[in-house]
Amino acid sequence: MDYQSTRDASLRVSSAQAVLDGLAPDGGLYSMPSMKELAFDWRSVLDMDTQEMATEILTVLLPSFSKDEMRTLVKNAYTNRFETEDLTPTVSVGDDTVLELFRGPTSAFKDVALSMLPQLMTAARQKCGVDDEILILTATSGDTGKAAMEGFCDVPGTKIIVFYPDGGVSPVQKAQMATQTGKNTCVCAVRGNFDDAQTGVKNIFAAVSEGGLLDGKGVRLSSANSINIGRLAPQVVYYFRAYANLVREGRIRAGDPVDYCVPTGNFGDILAGWFAKELGLPVGRLVCASNANNVLTDFFETGRYDKNRPFYKTVSPSMDILVSSNLERLLYLLSGDAALVRSLMEQLKTEGAYQVPAGLLDKLHAAFWQGCCDDAGTKRAIGKVWREHGYLMDTHTAVAWDVAQQYKAAHPDHNPVVILSTASPYKFPAAVLEGIGLSAEGDEFDVMEQVRDETGVPVPKNLTGLRERTVRHKDVIDRDEMLDYVLKKATTKEWFSE
Ligand SMILES: *Cc1c(COP(=O)(O)O)cnc(C)c1O
Numbered sequence: 001m002d003y004q005s006t007r008d009a010s011l012r013v014s015s016a017q018a019v020l021d022g023l024a025p026d027g028g029l030y031s032m033p034s035m036k037e038l039a040f041d042w043r044s045v046l047d048m049d050t051q052e053m054a055t056e057i058l059t060v061l062l063p064s065f066s067k068d069e070m071r072t073l074v075k076n077a078y079t080n081r082f083e084t085e086d087l088t089p090t091v092s093v094g095d096d097t098v099l100e101l102f103r104g105p106t107s108a109f110k111d112v113a114l115s116m117l118p119q120l121m122t123a124a125r126q127k128c129g130v131d132d133e134i135l136i137l138t139a140t141s142g143d144t145g146k147a148a149m150e151g152f153c154d155v156p157g158t159k160i161i162v163f164y165p166d167g168g169v170s171p172v173q174k175a176q177m178a179t180q181t182g183k184n185t186c187v188c189a190v191r192g193n194f195d196d197a198q199t200g201v202k203n204i205f206a207a208v209s210e211g212g213l214l215d216g217k218g219v220r221l222s223s224a225n226s227i228n229i230g231r232l233a234p235q236v237v238y239y240f241r242a243y244a245n246l247v248r249e250g251r252i253r254a255g256d257p258v259d260y261c262v263p264t265g266n267f268g269d270i271l272a273g274w275f276a277k278e279l280g281l282p283v284g285r286l287v288c289a290s291n292a293n294n295v296l297t298d299f300f301e302t303g304r305y306d307k308n309r310p311f312y313k314t315v316s317p318s319m320d321i322l323v324s325s326n327l328e329r330l331l332y333l334l335s336g337d338a339a340l341v342r343s344l345m346e347q348l349k350t351e352g353a354y355q356v357p358a359g360l361l362d363k364l365h366a367a368f369w370q371g372c373c374d375d376a377g378t379k380r381a382i383g384k385v386w387r388e389h390g391y392l393m394d395t396h397t398a399v400a401w402d403v404a405q406q407y408k409a410a411h412p413d414h415n416p417v418v419i420l421s422t423a424s425p426y427k428f429p430a431a432v433l434e435g436i437g438l439s440a441e442g443d444e445f446d447v448m449e450q451v452r453d454e455t456g457v458p459v460p461k462n463l464t465g466l467r468e469r470t471v472r473h474k475d476v477i478d479r480d481e482m483l484d485y486v487l488k489k490a491t492t493k494e495w496f497s498e
Contacts, residue, residue, distance in 0.1 A: 002014060002015075002033075003015055003017075003018040003030040003031060003032060003229065004024075004030070004031065004032075004033055004338075005024035005025075005026050005028035005029070005030065005031075005338065006024070006028040006029045006030075006031050006328050006329055006331075006332035006338060006341050007024070007026050007027065007028030007338050007341055007342040007345065008024075008026050008028060008338050008342070009033065009338045011024055011025065011026060011028070013030065014064045014128075015061070015062040015063055015064040015065075015229070016062070016064035016065070016123075016124040016127045016128055017064075017124070017128055018030035018229050018230075019062065019117075019120050019121055019124040019228065019229060019230035020121065020124045020125060020128055020130065020134075020222060021222065022205070022221075022222045022223030022224075022225075022227060022228040023202070023205050023223055023227055023228075025209055026342075027202070027206060027345075028328070028338075028341070028342070028345075029227050029229075029325070029326070029328050029329050029332075030229050031229075031329050031332050031333060032061075032333075033336075034333065034336070035275055035278035035279065035333060036278055038060050038061065038278070038279055039278065039279050039280040040056075040060055040279060040280065041280075042240065042279060042280040042281050043254055044056070045057065045240055045244070046240070046243070046244040046247055046248075046254060047244070048244075049085075049086070050078075050085070050086045050087045050088070050237070050241055051071075051074050051075060051078060051079075052071075053237055053240055053241065053244070054074045054078070054116075054234065054237045055067060055070045055071045055074050057233075057236055057237050057240060057279070058070050058073075058074065058116075058233055058234065058237070060279065061229075061233040061236065061275070062120070062229075062230070062233055064124070064127060065120075065123065065127075069123065073116070073119040073120060073123055074116070074119075076119050077115040077116040077118075077119045077234075078115060078116075081104065081105055081111075081115055082103050082104050082105075082111075083103040083104075083460070084103050086241065087103065087104070087112065087238070087241070088100060088101050088103065088112065088238040088241050088242070089103065089245075090241075090242050090245045090246070090418070091391065093385060093389050093391045093401075093419075094385075094388065094389050095417075096401070096404060096416075096417045096418070096419050097242065097245075097246065097251070097416065097417070097418045097419070098391070098393075098397070098401075098418075098419050098421045099238060099241075099242045099260075099418050099419065099420050099421060100421050101238060101420060101421060101422055102394070102421060102422060102423050102424045102427075104147070105147075105150050105462060106143070106146045106147045106150050106176065106462055107423065107424035107426065107427055107460045107462060107463060108143035108144075108146070108147050108318075108422065108423050108424075108427065109143075109269065109420070109421075109422040109423065110143050110144050110147035110148070111147045111150070111151075112234055112235060112237075112238060113226070113230075113231045113232070113233075113234040113235050114144070114147040114148050114150070114151040114224060114231070115151050115234075116151075116230070116233075116234040117148075117151060117224055117228065117230045117231055117234070118151045118152045118155045118158060120230040120233075121134060121158065121222065121230060122155060122156070122157060122158065124230075125157060130220070131218075132218055132219055132220040133157055133158070133159060133218060133219045133220075134157060134158045134159070134219075134220060134221075134222050135158075135159045135160070135161065135219050135220065135221050135222070135486075135489075135490055136148065136152055136158060136159065136160040136161070136221075136222055136223065136224045137160075137161055137163075137201050137204060137205070137221055137222075137223060137224075137486065138160065138161070138162050138163070138201070138223065138224045138225055139162075139163050139164075139194065139197040139198040139200065139201045139225060140162055140163070140164045140169075140177075140194075140197070141164075141165070141168070141169070141194040141265060141317055141318050141319075141320060141321060142164065142168075142169040142170060142173040142317050142318050143173065143318050143422075143423065143427070144162075144224070144225065144226075145162035145163075145164050145173075145177050145187065146173065146176040146177050146180070148160060148162060148224040149162060149177070149180045149182065149185045149187070150180075151224075152182075152184065152185070152224070153180070153181065153182035153184070153185055154182045154183060154184060155184070158184060159184040159185075159186070159219075159489075159495070160184060160185055160186065160224065161186045161187075161188065161485075161486060161489055162177060162185075162186070162187045162188070163188055163189075163190050163197045163200065163201060163482065164177065164187070164188075164189055164190070164194075164197065165189070165190060165192055165193045165194050165196065165197050166189035166190060166191050166192070166476055167189075168193055168194060168313065168317065168320070169317060170317060170427065170428060170444065171443065171444040171445075172426075172427055172428075172429070172444055172445070172448070172463065172466065173317075173427065175445075175466045175467065175469070175471075176462075176463075176466065177473065178471045178472065178473045178474070179466065179469035179470060179471055179472060180472065180473065181472070183494075183495065183496050184495065185473075185495075186473065186475075186489060186495060187473035187475070188473070188475040188476070188477060188485060189475065189476040189477070190476075190477060190478070190479055190482065191476065191477070191478050191479065192478075192479050193311055193320070194320060194321060195307075195311070195321065195322055195323055196479050197479075198225070198323070198325070199323075200479050200482040200483075201223070201225070201482070203482075203483070204221070204482060204483050204486050205221060205223070207483055208221055208486075213487060214487075214490055217490065217491055219490050219491075221486075221490075225266070225325070226266050226267075226268030226269075226325070226326055227325050227326065231268065232268055232271065232272055232275070232326070232329075233272075233275075235268065235269060235272035236272045236273075236275045236276050236279070239260065239272065239273050239276035239281060239283065240276060240281055242258075242260075242418045243258055243281055243282070243418075246258060246416065246418075251416060252416055255282055256282060256415070256416075257282045257283065257284035257415045258282065258283060258284060258415050258416050258417075258418055259283075259284040259285045259286075259287060259407070259414055259415045259416070259417045259418070260273050260283060260285075260286055260287065260417070260418045260419075260420065261287040261289055261400045261401075261403060261404040261407060261417055261418070261419045261420065262286065262287065262288065262289060262400060262420045263289045263316065263319055263396040263397060263399050263400040263420065263422055264288050264289060264290055264296060264319065264324070265318055265319040265320070265321040265324065266321055266324050266325050266326055267296070267324035267325065267326035267327045267330070268325075268326045269420065269422070270286055270288055271326045271327075271329055271330055273286045274286055274330060274367060277367065278333075284414070284415040285367065285368065285369050285407075285411075285414075285415075286367060286368050286369075287368070287369045287370070287371065287400075287403060287404060287407045287417075288300060288368055288369070288370045288371075289370075289371060289372070289373065289399050289400040289402075289403035289404070290319065290370070290371070290372040290373075290399070290403075291312075291314045291315075291316045291319045291320070291372060291373060291374065291375070291378065291399050292312040292314050292372070292374045292375065293311065293312055293314065293319065293320050293321060293322060294372035295307055295309065295322050295324070296324060296327075296370060297370045297371060297372040299327075299370075300364060300365070300368055300369070300370035301370060302361075303355055303356045303357075303358070303360070303361035303364070304353065304354070304355045304356075305327070305344075305348065305353060305354050305355075305356075306352065306353040307322040307323055307348070307352045307353065308352045308353060309322070314374075314375050314378075314395075315375045315378055315379070315395045315428060315430075315431035316375075316378060316395040316396045316398075316399050316428070318396055318422070318423070319396060319399065323348070328341060328345060330364075331344060331356065331360070334360055334363045334364065335357075335360050340357075344356065369407055369410075369411070371402075371403035371406045371407060372399075372403065373398075373399045373402040373403055373406075375431075377399075377402050378395050378398045378399055378402065378431070378435070379398075379431060379434050379435040380402075380435070381393070381398040381399075381401050381402040381435070382395070382398045382425075382431070382432055382435025382436060383435045383436050383437055385398070385401060386435070386436050386455070387436075392425045392432065392436075392451075392455050392457045393421065393425060393432075394421070394422070394423040394424060394425040394426075394427060394428050394432065395423075395428045395431045395432065395435075396421075396422045396423050396428075397419065397420075397421040397422060397423065398435070400419050400420060400421075400422075401419055404417050404419050424460050424463070425451065425457065426448050426451065426452075426459050426460060426463050427463070429444060429447040429448045429450070429451045430444055430447050432451055433447055433450055433451050433454070436451075436454065436455070438450065438454060445466065445467045448463065472496075
């Protein structure tokens with residue numbers, strides 16, 4: 001089955017081409033025409049180990065690849081790169097189950113997908129007979145950038161440029177990115193917020209494709225943001241992993257529904273959960289958890305998406321987003337109406353807002369619930385869970401934990417709840433330390449040690465010694481300089497001479 005643009009059903013490409021291109025040429029996202037047709041015997045994967053499970057599910061979602069090909073790609077992506085063999089372990093915390101997605105090479109949940117994407121992309125390049133070098137452009141709110149560079153670092157035939165909002169990421173995130181090694185990696189700060197950086201990247205894709213700016217230069221652009229279907233597909237797997245673990249531990253029987261609560265930013269993670277549901281996994285409700293930037297909370301309540309509101313910098317910066325790109329895929333798949341999606345996205349661009357039709361809102365309400373939690377609530381949640389359960393959560397996970405409790409209070413008949421944990425607490429140590437009732441002393445790196453001394457929770461290896469590593473990336477530019485920056489880099493052969 002082919003993928004097609006969410007804004008034009010006649011723009012169809014194979015799944016390999018969709019991975020290669022990232023974004024559809026009309027600015028839409030690549031989507032299956034329907035997910036339900038892909039539904040398969042989900043029970044058959046429950047007893048598999050995580051790599052085999054990933055092979056099965058990814059072959060369903062990306063049918064350009066045979067099962068044997070996929071098995072090799074999965075093995076290359078994941079073997080010995082995560083702290084635990086099942087990649088994404090589950091932990092009981094009180095009545096809930098926490099799904100730990102941060103055991104990968106950069107301690108962020110994005111590692112799950114970004115370990116896999118370079119494998120898919122280089123295989124897709126071969127399959128589509130493309131000789132051009134692939135230049136990945138990525139806007140990051142903090143975690144994607146590092147995880148993407150780690151995934152693409154020194155992968156032959158690829159280069160990667162990461163843009164992040166200047167002053168909009170944590171010192172640890174900044175240090176992780178600025179010290180990135182590899183001959184093919186580049187990091188640049190943009191004066192503005194995440195939406196500025198993301199819009200800037202989208203505009204570069206449009207300008208390059210409309211103007212043929214890189215034609216004949218031996219290089220083509222692609223994206224590692226979750227707008228790329230190759231980013232989204234690997235995330236579907238851990239919804240099955242968590243479910244299988246609950247069955248294995250006897251907490252549910254196969255077939256019982258499970259609710260998942262997801263700390264949400266660009267809507268990629270939670271959309272993967274909806275894909276899992278469409279594929280047949282017994283997912284009850286998907287709970288969309290937001291921080292003070294609660295544009296999605298309002299949207300799910302009212303059906304009106306309105307980004308005309310203040311932008312808050314919060315202690316959960318990876319969720320500081322006012323335009324959640326992947327929502328477009330959900331709107332398309334629920335409505336099956338590319339013309340409607342095109343018109344809504346046009347309104348979003350010109351007016352910053354749109355209202356979905358009542359029928360569509362009913363469908364949203366059937367599958368989703370929504371809630372938000374501000375910074376004070378986030379820190380309270382960290383402290384409470386640490387004191388009552390001895391479990392240390394990062395700020396994003398804490399938002400989801402708090403919203404999960406709101407959800408359960410509002411739905412006494414809820415199912416067992418899985419809370420997705422998206423980062424190590426050591427990526428946001430200052431807020432975590434405050435959460436457990438202490439005040440920070442010194443810089444963020446000292447604070448990491450304070451958290452460790454107080455809690456005894458080990459610091460992930462990739463985050464130790466960050467301060468001593470050499471800073472290799474120092475560029476800072478304005479938004480309107482992004483296109484020139486990319487064109488210059490694209491035509492420079494060697495980025496580093498050392
Ligand atoms: C990216 C990220 C999120 C949000 O995920 P989306 O797929 O963008 O909704 C949540 N928490 C952390 C730590 C992240 O890095």
